[in-house]
Amino acid sequence: MKTTAFIGTGRMAAALISCICKSSVSRNIIASDKNNINLARIKKQFKIKTTTDNKEAARNSDIVFICVKPQDIDAVLDEIKDVVKNQLIVSIAAGIRLKHLENKLKNKRIIRVMPNINCIAGEMAAGFSAGKYATKEDIKNVSGILNSAGIAFFMKEDLLDAVTGISGSGPAFFAYFIDAFVKAGVKNGLPRETAFKLACQTALGTGRLLMEKNLSPDKLIAMVASKKGTTVAGLDVLKKHKAKNILIKTIDAAVKRSKELGR
Ligand SMILES: NC(=O)c1ccc[n+]([C@@H]2O[C@H](COP(=O)([O-])OP(=O)(O)OC[C@H]3O[C@@H](n4cnc5c(N)ncnc54)[C@H](OP(=O)(O)O)[C@@H]3O)[C@@H](O)[C@H]2O)c1
Structure with a gap:
């Protein structure tokens, strides 16, 4: 063998x-x-x-x-x-x-x-x-x-620097979001353990659903967000604060650092 x-x-x-x-x-x-x-x-x-x-x-x-x-x-x-x-x-x-x-x-x-x-x-x-x-x-x-x-x-x-930004460093970024979900859950009355499991399972399920059904993120957002509903209320905050730009800058910074560290 x-x-x-x-x-x-x-x-x-x-x-x-x-x-x-x-x-x-x-x-x-x-x-x-x-x-x-x-x-x-x-x-x-x-x-x-x-x-x-x-x-x-x-x-x-x-x-x-x-x-x-x-x-x-x-x-x-x-x-x-x-x-x-x-x-x-x-x-x-x-x-x-x-x-x-x-x-x-x-x-x-x-x-x-x-x-x-x-x-x-x-x-x-x-x-x-x-x-x-x-x-x-x-x-x-x-x-x-x-x-x-x-x-x-x-x-x-050459593309491995981009992989470093998205999936090498990515678990830390997703963990950061999950931490925010947990803190928000606790602030709104949930026990920490329950908020943690709900947040983790939601992250897991979202990734699995997107991959298994080959959905685009936009399509999934449209499936969840009904007019004047709760998701739209939350998405409005993300858009107002240009969260997508912040996330793109986050990955860009990790990719740039990966290039700098390369030898
Ligand atoms: N962790 C991640 O998320 C991640 C993601 C992508 C890539 N990587 C890469 O994966 C590699 C390993 O990371 P890791 O997190 O597993 O590191 P780690 O937990 O620190 O493990 C490295 C091991 O190698 C040993 N070591 C150091 N010098 C050695 C030598 N001359 N001969 C034999 N063993 C030696 C270390 O011993 P000592 O503890 O005594 O130094 C330690 O046991 C790194 O190059 C990292 O860039 C890690």
């Missing part, structure tokens, strides 16, 4: 491993980390092989996911570069470009992924791009793994 290595066993790696373990993608997994607490947690949770030696993990695998923070990635690349021969390298580090990875690993097969934290719930929205030396088979394999954790779109690398 093929083996997938995970270097770095923090939140994103744990989420991806969890999705692979639950999916029909059958693979051995080995994980390495210098953080013994994370490593022990992942070993206990998923009953997978672990090591503190990144080289050992990389050497014995056919796909190597690098899941350390962007500031730690160069140290990992320097460490494993001599044992990377035919392995496919998959980096999930925000802002670290394919060119940089290819330079460091001397033109090996590389795929770059922009995942999101919703992977923990098996609801990831991701984008990914392939380097010059990655094959169609590599893209298919990584697509299979990522789609077992949610949905993933293959695209040109």
Whole structure:
């Protein structure tokens, strides 16, 4: 059976491993980390092989996911570069470009992924791009793994900054809105727990309805908003304060920052 290595066993790696373990993608997994607490947690949770030696993990695998923070990635690349021969390298580090990875690993097969934290719930929205030396088979394999954790779109690398703005940072923006819904619910007399569940279920259901029925957001708004009704009263406030412009500026700021951080 093929083996997938995970270097770095923090939140994103744990989420991806969890999705692979639950999916029909059958693979051995080995994980390495210098953080013994994370490593022990992942070993206990998923009953997978672990090591503190990144080289050992990389050497014995056919796909190597690098899941350390962007500031730690160069140290990992320097460490494993001599044992990377035919392995496919998959980096999930925000802002670290394919060119940089290819330079460091001397033109090996590389795929770059922009995942999101919703992977923990098996609801990831991701984008990914392939380097010059990655094959169609590599893209298919990584697509299979990522789609077992949610949905993933293959695209040109330049577009990954937009993915970072919408779905990489997006869970934090949606959580911000949900927090406002909860506060408003509590202000209007609901218990916090009830307001929280109503807000979360409404967000979940809205996304699911739009996707399952392939509805445009405008169509859904028209389905809910009856003349002089409650929804129109609320939408008037959003329009008066140009909320849509604020939201577009929010995503623009995240995309701009992603471009600035890129190297
Ligand atoms: N979290 C998100 O929402 C999100 C979204 C999109 C992309 N990403 C990307 O995903 C990557 C991982 O993020 P995360 O949130 O999972 O980070 P994390 O929870 O901090 O996990 C990173 C792990 O890598 C370990 N590590 C650091 N240097 C190492 C080395 N030289 N060798 C082996 N392990 C090492 C860390 O140990 P220490 O704790 O001891 O440093 C930690 O256990 C990042 O590059 C990030 O840009 C994250």
